[in-house]
Amino acid sequence: MNRKGMNRIAAYYARKYDWYAALLQHSDDMLGNETPYLTADILEQHYYNSKAPEGCYVYRTSGTSGGRRKMIAYSEADERRYLAVKTRLFAQLAGDRPIRRAFADMGTGHAAATSIAIFKELGWENEAIAYDEPIERHIERLTQFRPDLLYTMPSLLERIACALDDPASLGIQCIITVGEAASPQWRSAMASTFGIDARDVMDTYGSIEIGTIAWFDDNAGCYRLAEGIHAEAVAPAAIGLADTLASDEAALVLTSTQRAEFPAIRFVTGDVVRGFQPASEHAGATFEAIVRRIGPELKHGEKISIHDIEAAVFAHAKRVQVRAASSANRLILYLYGPDATPDRAARIEAEIGQRVPEIGAMIHGGMLPRIEIVLASSESEMPQGSVKQKKWHQPTDGN
Structure with a gap:
């Protein structure tokens, strides 16, 4: 999206939200004519916990630091x-x-x-x-x-x-x-x-917040953006984070032309994407994979992707549920299902060490002991969370 288009969207939100107008003015004073990024901290302060607008569809989801459910509004349009x-x-x-x-x-x-x-x-x-x-x-x-x-x-x-x-x-x-x-x-x-x-x-x-963002194009081997979505890939430092990412990874930032009741401009999604290609004159931006959430995952600070761990698991198993857990410097992988067998577990452990070099390097360097693979006999032995399970869990009591 060119600067003129970005400025037009910013002006709309500045008229709608006093707090965004103030943020825009502060950004102009500090950064020149640079539209600010909307991080989770800013949205928690000004949007997620605000009163729901009248006459709107209101959806709520977990995630604020104060434990309250986030409010996200959709107008009729x-x-x-x-x-x-x-x-x-x-x-x-x-x-x-x-x-x-x-x-x-x-x-x-x-x-x-x-x-x-x-x-x-x-x-x-x-x-x-x-x-x-x-x-x-x-x-x-x-x-x-x-x-x-x-x-x-x-x-x-x-x-x-x-x-x-x-x-x-x-x-x-x-x-x-x-x-x-x-x-x-x-x-x-x-x-x-x-x-x-x-x-x-x-x-x-x-x-x-944004709605439909992208879909995977199997022919091209990448995610393509949905209608009205404009994407940027930025370094963590640009959004106030100290994370270190691989050379082909970046934090995903989105702007949408489809949203009136949410400030969908340079919205920091919290997702790390791999293989981002910016938009050209003839095609929109693409990326190869969504690999993890940004921020610390293992307590010793290493950023290990659930995406990469599961790629290793499903190279050797099909009918299996997977949970990844970390505590201090322990990495535990729970497997449950018909394909959760000892021989597959051994192959999966070797595959993870090869496919996820961060893990192999930490094991060889003594920072991480051997990966623990637990073959659960029931779902109750697996770490449990909300409906979304593809994230880092805490180990179960028995581990």
């Missing part, structure tokens, strides 16, 4: 634009597949709340289930409805794959995921498990 963009994207991803039935097995939040409206707009029979229903209920509903398209989160899909005797028997034609990292190895493993081609497992990327 915001909601219409969101639904229109996502409906067109789903139609594009479905392609020429004869989709008649679509099933949403989601968490909470905006994507879950709007999925049925999108399915209806596309003329698909539809059903949905809440993520916190017992897994047996998920399997029952899926088996009865037999969807052609399944819209879900990676953590939930792993649970379904492990709970079914024969996942391919559902007859699902394609799977669209959102909400968590989905490496190529993970998508390939899930495709094989459900008896479909790797191209039939399609990942999308979004946030409740």
